[in-house]
Amino acid sequence: MRIELSRFRVKPGKSARVDEWLKMLNERVAECVQTLDREQMKLEVIFREIVDGIDCLHWVSIQGDEG
DSSP: OEEEEEEEEOOTTOHHHHHHHHHHHHHTHHHHHHHHHHTTEEEEEEEEEEETTEEEEEEEEEEOOOO
16 A cells, blocks of 8 residues: 655646636546546545645545555
8 A cells, every 4th residue: 555645836827727627626526536446546635725825735645555
């Protein structure tokens, strides 16, 4: 099993694009789950944090071993 935590800064001026992307993920949950299944991903969580005007995305993922 592999567990990862990653953080990425959103490029300046791209916050609206992130809003659109997160909205699309929420609207297409069934397709996202199918993708996670193919990737043997047990859990993937994306959350956003804005601190002192800096917009960041955080990913937490757990990928399971097959067998």
